[in-house]
Amino acid sequence: MTPRPFRVKRTYAETDDTFTLELEPERPEEGFAFAAGQFNMLYAYGVGEVPISISGDPLKPLPLIHTTRSVGLVTEALRRLKKGDLIGVRGPFGTSWPVIPARGSDVVIVAGGIGLAPLRPALYHVLRNREDYGQIALLYGTRTPSDMLFTKELEQWRGRFDMDVGITVDRATGSWRGNVGVVTRLISRAPFDPHNTVAMVCGPEIMMRYTVMELTKRGVPESRVFVSMERNMKCGIGLCGHCQFGPSFICKDGPVYPHDVLTPWLRRWEI
Amino acid sequence: MLEALQHNGWTIIGPKVQDGVIVLDEIQSVDDFPIGYSDRQGPARYRLTRRANKAVFGYNVGPQSPKAVLHAARKVIWRGKKNDLKSQETAEPLPHIAFVGIRPCELKAILIQDDVLLRGPYGDAFYAARRKNLFFIVVNCGQAGGTCFCASTNSGPKADSGFDLSATELMGNDDHRFLMQAGSRRGEELLASLPARPVTEEDLKESGALFAHAVETMGRTLDTHGLKELLYQQLENPRWQEVAERCLGCGNCTSVCPTCFCSTVEDWTSLDGSEARRERRWDSCFSVDFSYIHGGSIRQTGMSRYRQWMTHKLAAWQDQFGTLGCVGCGRCITWCPVGIDITEEAAAIRSSAQQKEALDGND
Amino acid sequence: MKSRTVKVDYLARVEGEGGLLVKIKDNKISEVKLNIFEPPRFFEAFLRGRHFDEVPDITARICGICPVAYQMSSCNAIESAFGVHVDGALRNLRRLLYCGEWIESHVLHVFMLHAPDFLGYQDAIQIAKDHPELVKNALRLKKLGNEIMRVVGGREIHPINVRVGGFYRTPTKEALSALLPELEWAKEMAVEMIRFTAGLSFPDFDHDYEFVSLRHPDEYPVHEGRIVSSKGLDITAAEYNRHFVEEHVPHANALHSLKDGKTPYLCGPLARFNLNFDKLSPLCQKEAESAGVKPPCANQFKSIVVRSIETLFAVEEATKIISGYAPPDKPSVEVVPRSSSGAGCSEAPRGILYHHYKLSDQGMVMDARIVPPTSQNQRMMEYDLRSFVEKNLSLDKEELTLRCEQAVRNYDPCISCATHFLKLQIEQE
Amino acid sequence: MKKMAKPRLAVWKFASCDGCQLSLLDCEDELLAVADVVEIANFAEASREIQPGPYNISLVEGSITTPHDAERIHKIRRDSGLLITIGACATSGGIQALRNWKDVNEFFSLVYGSPHFIETLKKSTPISDHVFVDYELRGCPVNKYQLLEVLNAFLNQRKPNIFPHSVCMECKANKTTCIMVAKGIPCMGPVTHSGCGALCQSFNRGSFGCYGPKEATNTNSLGGHFKELGMSGDGVMRIFRNFNASAEPFRKESEAHEK
Numbered sequence A: 001m002t003p004r005p006f007r008v009k010r011t012y013a014e015t016d017d018t019f020t021l022e023l024e025p026e027r028p029e030e031g032f033a034f035a036a037g038q039f040n041m042l043y044a045y046g047v048g049e050v051p052i053s054i055s056g057d058p059l060k061p062l063p064l065i066h067t068t069r070s071v072g073l074v075t076e077a078l079r080r081l082k083k084g085d086l087i088g089v090r091g092p093f094g095t096s097w098p099v100i101p102a103r104g105s106d107v108v109i110v111a112g113g114i115g116l117a118p119l120r121p122a123l124y125h126v127l128r129n130r131e132d133y134g135q136i137a138l139l140y141g142t143r144t145p146s147d148m149l150f151t152k153e154l155e156q157w158r159g160r161f162d163m164d165v166g167i168t169v170d171r172a173t174g175s176w177r178g179n180v181g182v183v184t185r186l187i188s189r190a191p192f193d194p195h196n197t198v199a200m201v202c203g204p205e206i207m208m209r210y211t212v213m214e215l216t217k218r219g220v221p222e223s224r225v226f227v228s229m230e231r232n233m234k235c236g237i238g239l240c241g242h243c244q245f246g247p248s249f250i251c252k253d254g255p256v257y258p259h260d261v262l263t264p265w266l267r268r269w270e271i
Numbered sequence B: 001m002l003e004a005l006q007h008n009g010w011t012i013i014g015p016k017v018q019d020g021v022i023v024l025d026e027i028q029s030v031d032d033f034p035i036g037y038s039d040r041q042g043p044a045r046y047r048l049t050r051r052a053n054k055a056v057f058g059y060n061v062g063p064q065s066p067k068a069v070l071h072a073a074r075k076v077i078w079r080g081k082k083n084d085l086k087s088q089e090t091a092e093p094l095p096h097i098a099f100v101g102i103r104p105c106e107l108k109a110i111l112i113q114d115d116v117l118l119r120g121p122y123g124d125a126f127y128a129a130r131r132k133n134l135f136f137i138v139v140n141c142g143q144a145g146g147t148c149f150c151a152s153t154n155s156g157p158k159a160d161s162g163f164d165l166s167a168t169e170l171m172g173n174d175d176h177r178f179l180m181q182a183g184s185r186r187g188e189e190l191l192a193s194l195p196a197r198p199v200t201e202e203d204l205k206e207s208g209a210l211f212a213h214a215v216e217t218m219g220r221t222l223d224t225h226g227l228k229e230l231l232y233q234q235l236e237n238p239r240w241q242e243v244a245e246r247c248l249g250c251g252n253c254t255s256v257c258p259t260c261f262c263s264t265v266e267d268w269t270s271l272d273g274s275e276a277r278r279e280r281r282w283d284s285c286f287s288v289d290f291s292y293i294h295g296g297s298i299r300q301t302g303m304s305r306y307r308q309w310m311t312h313k314l315a316a317w318q319d320q321f322g323t324l325g326c327v328g329c330g331r332c333i334t335w336c337p338v339g340i341d342i343t344e345e346a347a348a349i350r351s352s353a354q355q356k357e358a359l360d361g362n363d
Numbered sequence C: 001m002k003s004r005t006v007k008v009d010y011l012a013r014v015e016g017e018g019g020l021l022v023k024i025k026d027n028k029i030s031e032v033k034l035n036i037f038e039p040p041r042f043f044e045a046f047l048r049g050r051h052f053d054e055v056p057d058i059t060a061r062i063c064g065i066c067p068v069a070y071q072m073s074s075c076n077a078i079e080s081a082f083g084v085h086v087d088g089a090l091r092n093l094r095r096l097l098y099c100g101e102w103i104e105s106h107v108l109h110v111f112m113l114h115a116p117d118f119l120g121y122q123d124a125i126q127i128a129k130d131h132p133e134l135v136k137n138a139l140r141l142k143k144l145g146n147e148i149m150r151v152v153g154g155r156e157i158h159p160i161n162v163r164v165g166g167f168y169r170t171p172t173k174e175a176l177s178a179l180l181p182e183l184e185w186a187k188e189m190a191v192e193m194i195r196f197t198a199g200l201s202f203p204d205f206d207h208d209y210e211f212v213s214l215r216h217p218d219e220y221p222v223h224e225g226r227i228v229s230s231k232g233l234d235i236t237a238a239e240y241n242r243h244f245v246e247e248h249v250p251h252a253n254a255l256h257s258l259k260d261g262k263t264p265y266l267c268g269p270l271a272r273f274n275l276n277f278d279k280l281s282p283l284c285q286k287e288a289e290s291a292g293v294k295p296p297c298a299n300q301f302k303s304i305v306v307r308s309i310e311t312l313f314a315v316e317e318a319t320k321i322i323s324g325y326a327p328p329d330k331p332s333v334e335v336v337p338r339s340s341s342g343a344g345c346s347e348a349p350r351g352i353l354y355h356h357y358k359l360s361d362q363g364m365v366m367d368a369r370i371v372p373p374t375s376q377n378q379r380m381m382e383y384d385l386r387s388f389v390e391k392n393l394s395l396d397k398e399e400l401t402l403r404c405e406q407a408v409r410n411y412d413p414c415i416s417c418a419t420h421f422l423k424l425q426i427e428q429e
Numbered sequence D: 001m002k003k004m005a006k007p008r009l010a011v012w013k014f015a016s017c018d019g020c021q022l023s024l025l026d027c028e029d030e031l032l033a034v035a036d037v038v039e040i041a042n043f044a045e046a047s048r049e050i051q052p053g054p055y056n057i058s059l060v061e062g063s064i065t066t067p068h069d070a071e072r073i074h075k076i077r078r079d080s081g082l083l084i085t086i087g088a089c090a091t092s093g094g095i096q097a098l099r100n101w102k103d104v105n106e107f108f109s110l111v112y113g114s115p116h117f118i119e120t121l122k123k124s125t126p127i128s129d130h131v132f133v134d135y136e137l138r139g140c141p142v143n144k145y146q147l148l149e150v151l152n153a154f155l156n157q158r159k160p161n162i163f164p165h166s167v168c169m170e171c172k173a174n175k176t177t178c179i180m181v182a183k184g185i186p187c188m189g190p191v192t193h194s195g196c197g198a199l200c201q202s203f204n205r206g207s208f209g210c211y212g213p214k215e216a217t218n219t220n221s222l223g224g225h226f227k228e229l230g231m232s233g234d235g236v237m238r239i240f241r242n243f244n245a246s247a248e249p250f251r252k253e254s255e256a257h258e259k
């Protein structure tokens, strides 16, 4: 329950409200390793602690990379951090994206907004081990073109012949020439074999619901659709009770779940 | 016995009359015990009463449980300075504490909290520290209270294990005595140092009769058969709405419940910001903020909050920890200001589900 | 000569909202107004229809600085209506609670509201920059007053433990005794406070006041007594109505009280001191004499010294009560309502506070009347202003303004209190 | 390094008893420390020195009861970065909102011709009825430690540790006996916002709701329960009609029991 002190090595803006922190441990000898999809509890001194997914490459766990959208007091305090500041880190916690079981299958990654951050480690993994997988599709939607994360990398991925990248925005602004509409609209056209696909989905809860619907419509079994859930968390380790979702604790049993486990609960309101 | 414990450096926590109720507090001498006291309990009602005899443990559980000591309402979990995030707060074990006179259901509740707070991949270091150095002297129940239902949850009226010593207070034949049983080496040692005589057939008969009497007079029952599946299927039962109309969302039930463990963390700073601390305190699934995620609370209605509480206690807990989250102590019934009764609600949901099934079957 | 105006739009360091206006024409004062624009709150009105048990909680909200005074006067009035007597330890606890309020309120006024005028600062925080020890000690003393209220009353502002007939729960002996070491310190500090205030410089400003205060045969008046004046008045609270009349003046949202409908009078520390000097402890009397204030003291600027003497008195009294305290069997005496009316008076830190209630046999309030000290003193404040300005016309404007403000602050006016009791008269045009 | 200018604090009064702003002066141990971290730019009760705006933080006490005050609050809003209301008067209209159920004219002996010196609005309303409020601190009076906590939290840009749950949560954490269950004394605790530390209960009396309604209250259920405890309808009406009488859930419940 005691955070490890890390120091901010670099901090930079991704969009108007989203930024990335690169953190180095004060005691590097203790090391750090994580699996794609796991999260840390980040403690902004005096302000609070929040769960944030790790958005870096699992093979290069340090510096630790977190991409965060400033939405409230704690995330805003994280945004104010400067190079050299201290930050508390507990983790990594939670389950990870099924990059190992997905070997031999097509992989579809569907992200909405900040949801791309927790998925990036999975992307790094499958692209590095490209030969282990069938087709790879990344479908990404944001509200406007200026909300798009990791734009340089997106360009690189777009340029690759061994993966398919679909990008869309809810509202076109500026010189946007690409798709307009919700990300679920990209699913029907995406190249993958529904009967041999693992899908990984992260975004707002409502977007995930519709994405799962579209995927199942195409024939992907729900047990092969993985989503990352979000709930209030105070401890991150199953002791505080806040993140309960039906019979599970999202911090230990999640955040990444095969969707069929959640189906009975997602149908009900206010679980 | 108390002296023997105190002599060995144990701080004794036990029952005591305070401000019209029997609480758990530090005990200096036998006179502190609620000798000759009893209580009458019902939904939203507790009255301390006097009894004709001098029974020491002739009452049922009060509002507090050992949770108040082991998983205290407030605890600083981190304290540090701005330019050095080292915590100055360490998990200190409590002084040696002997719980004297806790009930079988309370002991069971401690074991359940152990499951929650110690068994996972990550334990609660503060709870673990407090959980060390404890001595349990359980007093079995020879009478049941108006809101008790431990017989339904298999946690009483007699404790089977987990204690150092267990006692049953016997008063038959005008002979005031305790039937003792050791549950650990330490218990045996203590027992050996006490004036005692071997157990007679008579003693066993009397205690057996007491337990039977307690089970018989238990104020409440809970049918646990298939309860988890039932509740999971009945998440949209209209009964939830009915109880929400009475429920005040005050959180008394979760506060008094000996197994509820939920907590939140507060961040405090000195005025100039140079020092900060993080303090953990009890939270409750009845508070709106409990399910807050950026943008709003998930459980906006009283209906969903009551449902979370009851389905967690009686259903989800089984998935999470393999047991019920309820030991049948009846506190939540007694101390709910409007007397909402978990057993009554569970029964109502069961019967309306059965009715519906019968109706559907007729179609 | 030209005409001059002294105008303070917003009086600082007083409780509540008021201003003052003095107009001078040809070296003569043409107009003096204490302008009270604090909005009225109509307490007397909404007390009607409330149960007597709720009255001390409601009237406390008239003033955050002297809630105990309101609670005590309410209790006195209602108990007198119902023929209830509160004696012994319960009575002492009430007195103790009131001592807490006196200490808190007097120290607040002396150091934080009044002293800056004498020392030439804008506020106590500025004083603290030059004299940190002084202000720290003052705060510590003030805190003790609050502590007493917290232990007896539950909290310092709007105590929750006061009820008609006594208390909801009486404090333990241990809880009270825990205050004794600090009271020990406080006694020395209060003596120092007297000496410090005695050393301030006071304008020459004696005035022939009629002093009005409570008087009790055995003790310095705090929470009860007869009403007496320096000109021979000696009545019970029940007779107050026959001797004091309130009058509404157009420039203020508050009423002015006059004795016998015509004479302004002075209540508050100076009045209490002058009329009850004999009831002060030997130490208080001794310190008063060495401080150079002895009855009759007729210089309102010296009220700061008298407040300090009363602080010492309250500290000594609190110590006495706590030392002799044995918790009573019951926290309150039984109160049986009957159809009746009753009046009650007590000594708020700033003067006598009068309450009168008409009650039904069900214990419901039929009618309420409350006269706070500030409205009783209001006319006197205007008199003071007038005569002070008359004597000091040579002062420059800034100095004159400051002195005028100070003349008002001498009264420790509590403007929120003064405004709640409006019953306006017709002014048909 | 350049020293950052201290945030400027102003304290304002509307119809009230002064108790809430007095709470600031009652922070004897912390007052000087507060003065170290903020510049007290306008606090008439404490200082003669009144500096003009703008202010970073304004604490507003009292309710709006006159047309003049209804205008004054707009100017204060314009002059203030953060506007924090303190106490029952400012957050719900306070005790003087009891007039809302009475005809104020009744309190003037007669209608008078030119009421230029006394203009009174028919109702006493909270500040948030008039301007946007950044934070509301409840209580009659506010708890001085909570007042410090709000200032502290805003200075440190964190969330104040003040919770909208029931008084019961504090009562249980303090191990205070529940007087309603154990003694049958009606208590507003279950519907009242925490903050006092469950004070009344520790003095063996029922809460009278001076912190106003908690989040998501169910006053209806409690009102019914009071009757079961033997309270008259009029009694239920009065217990909900107190220092936060015009806070919505309390107002509704009191009106439901009006004869």
Ligand SMILES: Cc1cc2nc3c(=O)[nH]c(=O)nc-3n(C[C@H](O)[C@H](O)[C@H](O)COP(=O)(O)OP(=O)(O)OC[C@H]3O[C@@H](n4cnc5c(N)ncnc54)[C@H](O)[C@@H]3O)c2cc1C
Binding pocket: A039, A048, A050, A051, A052, A053, A054, A067, A068, A069, A070, A071, A072, A073, A074, A075, A076, A114, A117, A118, A229, A230, A231, A232, A233, A255, B289, B292, B293, B294, B295, D159
């Ligand atoms: C597993 C997981 C992974 C995540 N990964 C990421 C990620 O990679 N990137 C990212 O940007 N986000 C991520 N999030 C979301 C992120 O945790 C939240 O955005 C963050 O917690 C917001 O905190 P905040 O303090 O900034 O804002 P808020 O959510 O507004 O406030 C935080 C806390 O303050 C309290 N609070 C705030 N306002 C109020 C109020 N008005 N009333 C009462 N209480 C209030 C709440 O209790 C809350 O706990 C993730 C969340 C989870 C669960």
Ligand code: SF4
Binding pocket: B253, B256, B257, B258, B259, B260, B313, B325, B326, B327, B328, B329, B330, B331, B332, B333, B342
């Ligand atoms: S749910 Fe109720 S009966 Fe069960 S353990 Fe908790 S308080 Fe006791």
Ligand code: SF4
Binding pocket: A241, A244, B254, B259, B260, B261, B262, B283, B284, B285, B286, B308, B309, B310, B312, B313
């Ligand atoms: S019932 Fe509620 S408070 Fe109790 S453990 Fe479960 S979620 Fe937590």
Ligand code: SF4
Binding pocket: B246, B247, B248, B249, B250, B251, B252, B253, B254, B286, B335, B336, B337, B338, B339, B340
């Ligand atoms: S069930 Fe009872 S104790 Fe629990 S929150 Fe509802 S009203 Fe309060």
